[in-house]
Amino acid sequence: MIRNDGRSHPAAAIVSALVRSTWPVVVPIAGLVLWWLATKDKPASLVPAPAEVGRALWDLAVGGLYDDAFSATLLTHLLASVSRVYGGFLLAALIGVPLGLMIGRIGVVRAMFEPTLQILRPVPVTAWLPLAMILFGIGPRSAFFLVFLGAFYPILVNTIFGVRSVDPRLFEAASMLGASSSAIFPKVVLPAALPSIFTGLRLGLGFAWVVIVVGEMTGVQTGLGAIIMEARQLSRTEIVIAGMVVIGIAGFLSDQFVQWLGRRLLRWSPQYA
Amino acid sequence: MPDGPPILDIAGVSKTYRTGAGEIHALSDASLTIDKGEFVCLIGASGCGKSTLLRLIGGFEVPSAGSVKMYGAPVSRPGPDRGMVFQDYALFPWLTVRGNIAFGPKARGLSRQEVRAACDHFIDMVGLARFADVYPHQLSGGMRQRVAIARVLANNAQIILMDEPFGALDAMTRERLQEELLELWQRTKLTVIFVTHAIEEAILLANRVVIMTPGPGRIQSDNRVGLARPRDVASPEFNAIRRELSRLLVSHHGAKMPAAARPQLRALV
Numbered sequence: 116m117i118r119n120d121g122r123s124h125p126a127a128a129i130v131s132a133l134v135r136s137t138w139p140v141v142v143p144i145a146g147l148v149l150w151w152l153a154t155k156d157k158p159a160s161l162v163p164a165p166a167e168v169g170r171a172l173w174d175l176a177v178g179g180l181y182d183d184a185f186s187a188t189l190l191t192h193l194l195a196s197v198s199r200v201y202g203g204f205l206l207a208a209l210i211g212v213p214l215g216l217m218i219g220r221i222g223v224v225r226a227m228f229e230p231t232l233q234i235l236r237p238v239p240v241t242a243w244l245p246l247a248m249i250l251f252g253i254g255p256r257s258a259f260f261l262v263f264l265g266a267f268y269p270i271l272v273n274t275i276f277g278v279r280s281v282d283p284r285l286f287e288a289a290s291m292l293g294a295s296s297s298a299i300f301p302k303v304v305l306p307a308a309l310p311s312i313f314t315g316l317r318l319g320l321g322f323a324w325v326v327i328v329v330g331e332m333t334g335v336q337t338g339l340g341a342i343i344m345e346a347r348q349l350s351r352t353e354i355v356i357a358g359m360v361v362i363g364i365a366g367f368l369s370d371q372f373v374q375w376l377g378r379r380l381l382r383w384s385p386q387y388a
Numbered sequence: 389m390p391d392g393p394p395i396l397d398i399a400g401v402s403k404t405y406r407t408g409a410g411e412i413h414a415l416s417d418a419s420l421t422i423d424k425g426e427f428v429c430l431i432g433a434s435g436c437g438k439s440t441l442l443r444l445i446g447g448f449e450v451p452s453a454g455s456v457k458m459y460g461a462p463v464s465r466p467g468p469d470r471g472m473v474f475q476d477y478a479l480f481p482w483l484t485v486r487g488n489i490a491f492g493p494k495a496r497g498l499s500r501q502e503v504r505a506a507c508d509h510f511i512d513m514v515g516l517a518r519f520a521d522v523y524p525h526q527l528s529g530g531m532r533q534r535v536a537i538a539r540v541l542a543n544n545a546q547i548i549l550m551d552e553p554f555g556a557l558d559a560m561t562r563e564r565l566q567e568e569l570l571e572l573w574q575r576t577k578l579t580v581i582f583v584t585h586a587i588e589e590a591i592l593l594a595n596r597v598v599i600m601t602p603g604p605g606r607i608q609s610d611n612r613v614g615l616a617r618p619r620d621v622a623s624p625e626f627n628a629i630r631r632e633l634s635r636l637l638v639s640h641h642g643a644k645m646p647a648a649a650r651p652q653l654r655a656l657v
């Protein structure tokens with residue numbers, strides 16, 4: 116029998132694939148170990164031990180450990196947050212993409228909107244919080260508005276950028292091939308700007324997850340931000356951390372989904388393929 | 389065919405660009421008549437206006453003075469009858485090879501079957517049948533340029549304008565594409581206007597070499613190349629023409645050429 120060299124040997128390939136797949140978990144495990152060492156044998160510590168957070172997460176998800184107001188409520192809070200994140204994000208996309216297309220393409224619209232938007236953009240979402248509560252009341256509508264605001268600017272800015280940076284050669288190629296000037300927008304500008312628009316949507320969704328906690332500081336009863344705020348007032352730090360972990364994982368999964376979508380829809384783009 | 393106006397008549401065309409630093413005379417008083425089926429190379433140093441002339445024929449620019457007429461009708465905008473092949477390909481990256489070639493026929497409102505037939509025909513003609521459903525970024529430079537050529541052919545272009553189309557390709561690929569282009573030209577009887585800065589490429593391809601000089605860009609001479617095809621770049625005749633054209637290309641240094649409104653067509657062989 117002819118021996119394979121090490122690289123193509125199936126067993127060796129499996130081992131190297133296993134080694135590669137362990138790299139991403141090295142840092143979280145190291146962090147957990149440090150955390151565990153730092154909180155070990157310190158019952159009075161304000162920072163709970165990892166095991167305590169694990170128990171809190173379990174109780175939050177399925178209950179049966181503490182049987183308090185937090186037990187088995189995770190799904191309700193998660194769904195409330197997810198609906199606000201995606202609701203605010205969708206509204207931001209619904210307004211941000213068409214507005215960005217118009218600002219990028221139509222000079223008058225650009226002249227009218229761009230200066231105002233440039234001044235509003237640096238205002239942090241947190242600064243909008245008091246005003247949002249006055250305008251939309253204490254409750255989910257304020258949260259929704261703040262998430263919308265967080266997702267809006269990245270979507271808008273990237274859409275404008277995508278429209279403005281279409282290779283002018285492509286306009287020449289299209290008109291040389293007989294495309295009418297009204298066909299240029301749907302046939303050239305829109306597809307050429309898609310990768311940028313998609314980048315904006317991805318960033319916007321990321322920001323929506325970032326601002327959800329701020330959004331849910333507005334006095335709503337449900338949501339991951341709401342339980343974090345409530346647990347903070349009750350000094351239940353292990354629930355605060357459990358909520359942080361859930362937000363992290365939910366945001367990560369949602370970003371993975373958008374990336375997967377991008378790879379499918381933008382197979383033609385060297386950026387995504 | 390002496391009846392009717394020529395396929396392309398360029399009469400006294402000038403192009404001036406206004407910039408912050410003043411006016412730039414890209415092209416000054418250029419006149420040229422091109423007959424159907426000719427293969428014309430525009431050659432000259434950068435700044436001689438060869439690309440400007442090509443873009444004026446394409447309708448991408450409007451002349452500051454003079455006129456460009458195709459079959460007697462003034463050219464005012466880009467159109468499918470004058471297909472442009474750009475050096476950087478300018479393919480639509482979001483469309484497959486087939487999609488790029490179908491773009492023109494679709495824009496002109498052909499039926500689905502006609503679009504499909506045109507695509508199949510020209511994909512086959514440029515030898516890309518196996519790559520019909522591939523996106524441009526997955527193709528080599530030579531293949532992308534084949535797609536760009538098929539794209540204008542599928543659109544029934546009568547004049548093919550090529551702006552240093554093989555300038556970004558490696559030598560081997562360039563030679564192959566030059567051969568393919570010549571074969572295509574002989575088969576289709578198209579009119580080709582080809583901008584290059586390589587003398588050898590011009591002599592290999594063209595039956596007319598128009599030499600242009602910079603500062604301001606103008607046509608310096610119009611030379612007929614009567615060498616039999618296929619042409620042998622190593623033959624003494626080829627080299628004699630190369631020497632003569634090189635001499636003409638550098639002769640504008642120093643002495644100012646008399647501005648011949650319509651330069652005499654000279655025969656080199």
